Amino acid sequence: MTAGRPRGRPSRADGEDRRAAILTVARRQFAAKGYRATSLRAIATEAGVDVSLIGHYFGGKSPLLVATMQLPIDPVEKISSVLAGGPDGLAERLLTTFLDAWDPHRDVFSSLIRTTLGSEGEQAPLLDVAREVLVAGVAGVLDGQDRELRAELVASQLIGMATMRYVARLEPIADATAESVVRLLAPAMQHVIDG
Amino acid sequence: MTAGRPRGRPSRADGEDRRAAILTVARRQFAAKGYRATSLRAIATEAGVDVSLIGHYFGGKSPLLVATMQLPIDPVEKISSVLAGGPDGLAERLLTTFLDAWDPHRDVFSSLIRTTLGSEGEQAPLLDVAREVLVAGVAGVLDGQDRELRAELVASQLIGMATMRYVARLEPIADATAESVVRLLAPAMQHVIDG
Numbered sequence: 001m002t003a004g005r006p007r008g009r010p011s012r013a014d015g016e017d018r019r020a021a022i023l024t025v026a027r028r029q030f031a032a033k034g035y036r037a038t039s040l041r042a043i044a045t046e047a048g049v050d051v052s053l054i055g056h057y058f059g060g061k062s063p064l065l066v067a068t069m070q071l072p073i074d075p076v077e078k079i080s081s082v083l084a085g086g087p088d089g090l091a092e093r094l095l096t097t098f099l100d101a102w103d104p105h106r107d108v109f110s111s112l113i114r115t116t117l118g119s120e121g122e123q124a125p126l127l128d129v130a131r132e133v134l135v136a137g138v139a140g141v142l143d144g145q146d147r148e149l150r151a152e153l154v155a156s157q158l159i160g161m162a163t164m165r166y167v168a169r170l171e172p173i174a175d176a177t178a179e180s181v182v183r184l185l186a187p188a189m190q191h192v193i194d195g
Numbered sequence: 196m197t198a199g200r201p202r203g204r205p206s207r208a209d210g211e212d213r214r215a216a217i218l219t220v221a222r223r224q225f226a227a228k229g230y231r232a233t234s235l236r237a238i239a240t241e242a243g244v245d246v247s248l249i250g251h252y253f254g255g256k257s258p259l260l261v262a263t264m265q266l267p268i269d270p271v272e273k274i275s276s277v278l279a280g281g282p283d284g285l286a287e288r289l290l291t292t293f294l295d296a297w298d299p300h301r302d303v304f305s306s307l308i309r310t311t312l313g314s315e316g317e318q319a320p321l322l323d324v325a326r327e328v329l330v331a332g333v334a335g336v337l338d339g340q341d342r343e344l345r346a347e348l349v350a351s352q353l354i355g356m357a358t359m360r361y362v363a364r365l366e367p368i369a370d371a372t373a374e375s376v377v378r379l380l381a382p383a384m385q386h387v388i389d390g
Contacts, residue, residue: 117312117362127363135365146379152359152368153380160355164347167312168322170330173347184341185348188386192379 019057021047027068035065035128062132069125072108073101079137087141091154091189092182094138098158099178106166113159113167130155144195153192161185214252216242222263230260230323257327264320267303268296274332282336286349286384287377289333293353294373301361308354308362325350339390348387356380
């Protein structure tokens with residue numbers, strides 16, 4: 001807290017400053033220590049705010065991570081709404097939502113993948129999002145055995161497809177309609193979801 | 196041809212020199228122009244050999260590309276033997292053979308993926324191998340419609356799985372047994388193969 005200011009709801013200008021300060025500190029700590037080793041408390045301390053303010057602004061640690069990445073879409077919100085429908089038809093909803101969200105931003109996705117996979121040894125925020133948002137979310141709605149492994153195989157099919165389409169840009173997958181990709185891949189992905 | 200040498204089968208020492216010269220030139224031309232824009236004739240001319248000698252030593256353009264990469268396994272040979280069995284059970288053979296070949300060399304695979312995806316704008320030999328050996332090979336044994344697109348989706352499932360296992364190294368997929376990966380992923384991949 002800023003010395004000398006009374007406690008209570010911050011004014012709008014203060015709020016924006018604090019939100020920005022939290023993001024700056026979070027981005028640096030996630031990059032330096034990785035997602036798991038970074039605590040909201042350490043971020044709050046360095047940013048000079050109460051830890052409850054991070055929950056107030058961002059809703060938790062994984063949405064905070066996503067916010068630091070300044071993505072053109074909000075994967076937490078997208079995946080939450082896709083998962084809300086449960087495992088039935090999940091592959092089709094996941095693929096349709098993913099392609100609808102990322103097809104217009106394929107260069108951003110490509111740059112994210114290149115940065116993530118091109119930098120050995122460094123912390124990779126995209127991997128943390130894949131694990132904490134996509135894999136954890138999918139694992140949470142699966143039934144049966146090997147839920148974590150199956151959720152990772154679902155994620156690997158999504159990321160593999162996106163890598164061929166957006167990063168490697170092989171034809172015909174780079175320019176195939178989203179509908180044809182969904183039609184051909186969704187039944188296979190659903191197979192892993194059904195287990 | 197070296198000036199003054201009679202035509203005919205080269206001596207062993209000459210053969211090794213020429214093989215090495217072809218590889219050096221091919222590696223440089225593939226890197227500079229990419230696989231498709233590079234001709235065996237241009238490689239032969241720069242290496243100072245008859246173009247038929249490339250066929251004699253390497254068997255063709257895509258095996259020449261693979262030879263320039265100095266991989267710990269020969270993907271052309273592996274994929275050929277997997278494809279020889281036709282589309283029935285292809286996913287299981289492909290995954291088993293792939294994991295058997297690359298699990299002991301996961302660091303090499305990781306480095307190949309990082310180099311390929313980390314270097315925007317440059318030619319990427321691994322992508323050429325994926326397209327010319329894996330995708331073209333799988334497309335050649337598929338029946339029905341969208342064979343190229345389905346072959347690319349099969350390749351994307353294989354590469355996505357390998358990226359999670361060898362490059363991102365997420366648990367539990369990084370240390371899952373090959374058998375469990377095959378058991379969970381092969382039926383999904385076979386679904387794309389069957390169309």
